[in-house]
Amino acid sequence: MLLRHTTAETIVEREALTINPAKTCQPIGAMYAALGIHKCLPHSHGSQGCCSYHRSMLTRHFKEPVMAATSAFTEGASVFGGQANLVEALGNIFSIYNPDIVAIHTTCLSETIGDDCGQIASKALESGKIPAGKVVINTSTPSYVGSHITGFSNMVKSMVTSLSESTKPGKDNVVNIIPGFVDPSDMEEIKRLAGELGVKTILFPDTSNVVNGPMTGKFHMYPAGGTTIEELRATGDSKATLALGPSASGAAAKALDTKCKVPCQELELPIGLQATDRFVDALRKVAGVTVPESINRERGQLLDMMTDMHQYTYGRKVAIAGDPDHLVSLVEFLVSLDMKPIHIVTGTPGKKIAPRFKASLEKMGRPGNLKAPGDLFHLHQWIKQEPVDLILGNTHCKYIARDEDTPLVRVGFPIIDRVGHQYMPTLGYRGAIRLLEKILSALMDRQDRDAPEESFELVM
Amino acid sequence: MTGLKLLDERRRQVFEKGSEPADFEIACGKPSLSGAVSQRACVFCGSRVVLYPIADALHIVHGPVGCAAYTWDIRGSRSSGPELHRMSFTTDLRETDIIYGGEKKLEAALRQLIARHNPRAAFVYGTCVVGVIGDDVDAVCRKMTAECGIPVIAVHSEGFKGTKKDGYKAACDALWRIVDSGETTEKRPYSINILGEFNIAGEAWILKEYFRKMGVEVVSTFTGDGRIDEIRNARQASLNLVQCSGSITALASRMKSEYGIPFIRVSFFGIEDVSKALYAVADTFKDNKDIMARTRALVSEELSVLLPQLEKYRKDLTGKKAAIYVGGAFKAFSLIVALRHLGMSVVLAGSQTGNKDDYETLKEICDEGAVIVDDTNPVELCKFMLEKGVDLLIGGVKERPMAYKLGVAFCDHNHERKIPLAGFEGMVAFAKEVHASVMSPVWKFAPRMEAKP
Numbered sequence: 086m087l088l089r090h091t092t093a094e095t096i097v098e099r100e101a102l103t104i105n106p107a108k109t110c111q112p113i114g115a116m117y118a119a120l121g122i123h124k125c126l127p128h129s130h131g132s133q134g135c136c137s138y139h140r141s142m143l144t145r146h147f148k149e150p151v152m153a154a155t156s157a158f159t160e161g162a163s164v165f166g167g168q169a170n171l172v173e174a175l176g177n178i179f180s181i182y183n184p185d186i187v188a189i190h191t192t193c194l195s196e197t198i199g200d201d202c203g204q205i206a207s208k209a210l211e212s213g214k215i216p217a218g219k220v221v222i223n224t225s226t227p228s229y230v231g232s233h234i235t236g237f238s239n240m241v242k243s244m245v246t247s248l249s250e251s252t253k254p255g256k257d258n259v260v261n262i263i264p265g266f267v268d269p270s271d272m273e274e275i276k277r278l279a280g281e282l283g284v285k286t287i288l289f290p291d292t293s294n295v296v297n298g299p300m301t302g303k304f305h306m307y308p309a310g311g312t313t314i315e316e317l318r319a320t321g322d323s324k325a326t327l328a329l330g331p332s333a334s335g336a337a338a339k340a341l342d343t344k345c346k347v348p349c350q351e352l353e354l355p356i357g358l359q360a361t362d363r364f365v366d367a368l369r370k371v372a373g374v375t376v377p378e379s380i381n382r383e384r385g386q387l388l389d390m391m392t393d394m395h396q397y398t399y400g401r402k403v404a405i406a407g408d409p410d411h412l413v414s415l416v417e418f419l420v421s422l423d424m425k426p427i428h429i430v431t432g433t434p435g436k437k438i439a440p441r442f443k444a445s446l447e448k449m450g451r452p453g454n455l456k457a458p459g460d461l462f463h464l465h466q467w468i469k470q471e472p473v474d475l476i477l478g479n480t481h482c483k484y485i486a487r488d489e490d491t492p493l494v495r496v497g498f499p500i501i502d503r504v505g506h507q508y509m510p511t512l513g514y515r516g517a518i519r520l521l522e523k524i525l526s527a528l529m530d531r532q533d534r535d536a537p538e539e540s541f542e543l544v545m
Numbered sequence: 546m547t548g549l550k551l552l553d554e555r556r557r558q559v560f561e562k563g564s565e566p567a568d569f570e571i572a573c574g575k576p577s578l579s580g581a582v583s584q585r586a587c588v589f590c591g592s593r594v595v596l597y598p599i600a601d602a603l604h605i606v607h608g609p610v611g612c613a614a615y616t617w618d619i620r621g622s623r624s625s626g627p628e629l630h631r632m633s634f635t636t637d638l639r640e641t642d643i644i645y646g647g648e649k650k651l652e653a654a655l656r657q658l659i660a661r662h663n664p665r666a667a668f669v670y671g672t673c674v675v676g677v678i679g680d681d682v683d684a685v686c687r688k689m690t691a692e693c694g695i696p697v698i699a700v701h702s703e704g705f706k707g708t709k710k711d712g713y714k715a716a717c718d719a720l721w722r723i724v725d726s727g728e729t730t731e732k733r734p735y736s737i738n739i740l741g742e743f744n745i746a747g748e749a750w751i752l753k754e755y756f757r758k759m760g761v762e763v764v765s766t767f768t769g770d771g772r773i774d775e776i777r778n779a780r781q782a783s784l785n786l787v788q789c790s791g792s793i794t795a796l797a798s799r800m801k802s803e804y805g806i807p808f809i810r811v812s813f814f815g816i817e818d819v820s821k822a823l824y825a826v827a828d829t830f831k832d833n834k835d836i837m838a839r840t841r842a843l844v845s846e847e848l849s850v851l852l853p854q855l856e857k858y859r860k861d862l863t864g865k866k867a868a869i870y871v872g873g874a875f876k877a878f879s880l881i882v883a884l885r886h887l888g889m890s891v892v893l894a895g896s897q898t899g900n901k902d903d904y905e906t907l908k909e910i911c912d913e914g915a916v917i918v919d920d921t922n923p924v925e926l927c928k929f930m931l932e933k934g935v936d937l938l939i940g941g942v943k944e945r946p947m948a949y950k951l952g953v954a955f956c957d958h959n960h961e962r963k964i965p966l967a968g969f970e971g972m973v974a975f976a977k978e979v980h981a982s983v984m985s986p987v988w989k990f991a992p993r994m995e996a997k998p
Contacts, residue, residue, distance in 0.1 A: 135611070
């Protein structure tokens with residue numbers, strides 16, 4: 086009864102108020118993206134609390150140390166501008182923490198007072214605060230626009246606008262892949278799939294081996310993983326870019342096309358059978374390779390599981406909350422399993438989001454609710470009006486799951502009460518097998534729990 | 546201190562007991578250095594943690610979504626009744642609000658929420674951007690107070706306006722307004738308020754049970770399992786106990802100067818400190834001899850249960866070394882004593898927000914050679930942990946994975962913990978938690994010895 090304050094009453098339109106948000110603010114997305122650059126220290130240009138909250142939340146999700154610096158705004162800085170703080174910060178960062186690159190993002194405060202971080206960084210360079218060979222990039226991430234997904238997108242775009250270079254007339258036989266705001270395990274899976282296909286890729290950003298590193302008995306300020314600065318520069322010489330997830334990756338891919346004439350394709354995140362098919366196919370075509378038997382086998386195993394178990398997914402109603410790129414592919418996957426994702430909420434605003442669900446929802450064969458931007462209070466009210474068999478979403482959905490006694494499968498960000506997502510992907514065929522296993526286990530555990538003794542089954 | 550690259554500015558915030566220069570004076574209470582990977586938070590964080598446990602109040606974060614999202618039910622503060630505080634309400638300010646102001650939005654949000662949830666009061670947290678765009682949050686609150694008939698209180702918690710401590714101050718100001726609206730001024734005999742007790746994992750309930758047995762009435766707790774009406778009655782108490790001193794001394798001082806309610810600083814962590822705290826209360830009410838007698842009986846009964854339980858943990862833990870890095874220094878004092886009880890020594894101690902006196906006291910209780918730090922960063926912390934060869938770190942969410950990466954055991958003594966550590970039974974839980982982590986076989990597989998310098 087934690088959410089006893091949620092009622093099934095007629096849903097009141099709320100323009101002025103968000104209750105139990107299904108999103109968070111831009112800077113955390115920018116910080117996460119920056120962690121995907123090798124030897125990068127993300128820097129938060131704002132009050133100390135922002136940086137602290139983002140690090141705490143990322144730490145809870147990944148169960149790993151998360152390093153980032155802050156300009157530590159004071160009252161003076163908020164009146165006279167944060168230039169002095171940032172210049173001093175850059176000097177301190179390079180002299181004590183010695184990163185190869187600092188990736189600055191702004192906050193609602195520094196945006197509102199109008200700090201121009203690019204110009205401040207140039208000033209720091211002029212005054213010798215940035216040692217030779219070191220790099221500073223920056224991006225604008227006002228917390229009052231978009232969501233954490235927007236922040237991720239902005240930082241990745243800045244990697245392109247600041248670093249990508251086209252150094253020669255021809256292009257290298259390399260494909261850039263932008264993975265979107267996904268877990269390090271997912272980034273690893275994308276690299277593995279590309280490797281199986283025999284395609285040379287640059288994946289950026291790449292947080293694998295940064296926030297899912299092994300236990301070594303040592304603390305590394307800069308873990309082994311991350312896309313290197315050289316690789317980021319070389320993205321301008323690649324022959325193509327695949328942007329996985331238009332919301333998180335589209336902007337960077339388009340910027341790279343504009344800046345270095347690297348043609349790009351936007352794809353939905355490869356979650357589930359069909360979306361992974363499209364990704365593998367796109368990669369095959371663009372790289373001019375054939376799909377090896379090893380990948381066909383993985384695909385066949387996923388399909389095998391889907392067909393073996395389709396009776397358990399048939400007609401099951403699902404409520405789902407999360408980030409747009411995840412949701413679009415998840416909904417498609419659910420519908421391909423004959424499940425009914427009838428309530429869909431994302432906190433991320435954007436007019437282009439809703440149309441991406443159209444094809445899947447038409448196939449569902451019944452009307453469904455969709456809200457972008459919406460919040461979890463709204464989702465809960467919908468669930469009260471029409472109950473579901475399963476909820477898919479981040480940890481915050483556990484309140485609804487408990488109150489409505491409905492099973493929950495955790496996907497997306499943040500997951501701060503379970504582990505596994507750091508190491509096991511949800512992307513690709515194998516990721517879909519894992520996801521389907523979780524969905525089936527949740528549904529079947531519930532069936533076992535609720536079955537009267539006479540219909541309690543050993544074999545399912 | 547050789548071998549560690551300290552920023553020049555950090556040199557006066559770190560010292561080793563016994564090796565510091567004679568004239569050394571710790572430079573604490575400073576804002577963090579720009580560019581530091583500090584473990585500190587902000588003004589908003591301070592206000593939010595203090596007021597959050599008041600369960601029958603509406604808490605709305607006025608600002609962009611992040612501040613509400615990150616502080617949504619992250620404290621284990623329990624309520625025995627309403628759970629309104631566990632919802633996350635925010636005006637989720639957008640770009641147009643930044644340009645045209647967010648006052649109308651705030652007003653509409655308050656009107657809708659107060660009508661739906663019928664809270665006993667509402668706290669409006671103004672975050673960074675609200676302070677900059679110039680929303681008159683006070684005016685909106687005044688208007689809504691008049692319209693809705695409940696106190697609607699602005700908490701000025703713009704993140705940049707200082708440190709977490711300034712957030713505590715803002716929270717105390719807000720609490721004062723509730724306290725001061727109490728109508729009955731008549732004193733209740735042998736009664737107390739417990740200030741700075743947030744009922745993490747039900748700790749306030751443990752303490753209340755002790756006081757019930759002693760024959761002392763608890764009028765209100767600030768703010769664990771808090772209710773507006775109880776807080777309003779707070780001025781009827783004869784004594785204030787101040788536990789988390791950093792966060793709430795300002796309120797206690799004000800209640801002393803305005804109502805003449807004396808306060809004492811206490812800690813409910815560790816055997817000595819719990820006993821000391823209970824006796825201090827009994828001593829204040831010494832005209833009633835029964836209270837002291839009952840307190841003696843309570844302490845000796847609890848100890849007779851507790852001490853044998855601790856023995857088995859102590860046997861394993863004797864000789865192990867601990868590091869402590871916590872928010873307020875006062876907590877560190879108790880932890881050092883408590884760890885000593887388990888046979889452990891503290892070789893590294895620090896806090897985010899300690900003051901000069903705190904660090905003097907820390908120095909006194911620590912052993913020779915212990916490193917003492919103010920507002921440390923991960924690089925420093927890890928370096929010292931390895932140099933000192935610690936077996937256990939006590940800290941919060943950001944420190945946990947660092948300890949684990951080094952192969953060092955960890956105990957969460959912050960607000961995310963789920964077990965009560967206060968009182969006598971809390972000491973057993975603490976010992977068990979420390980034992981569970983320090984003695985875990987998983988560390989045997991950790992290559993931590995390689996990492997030692």
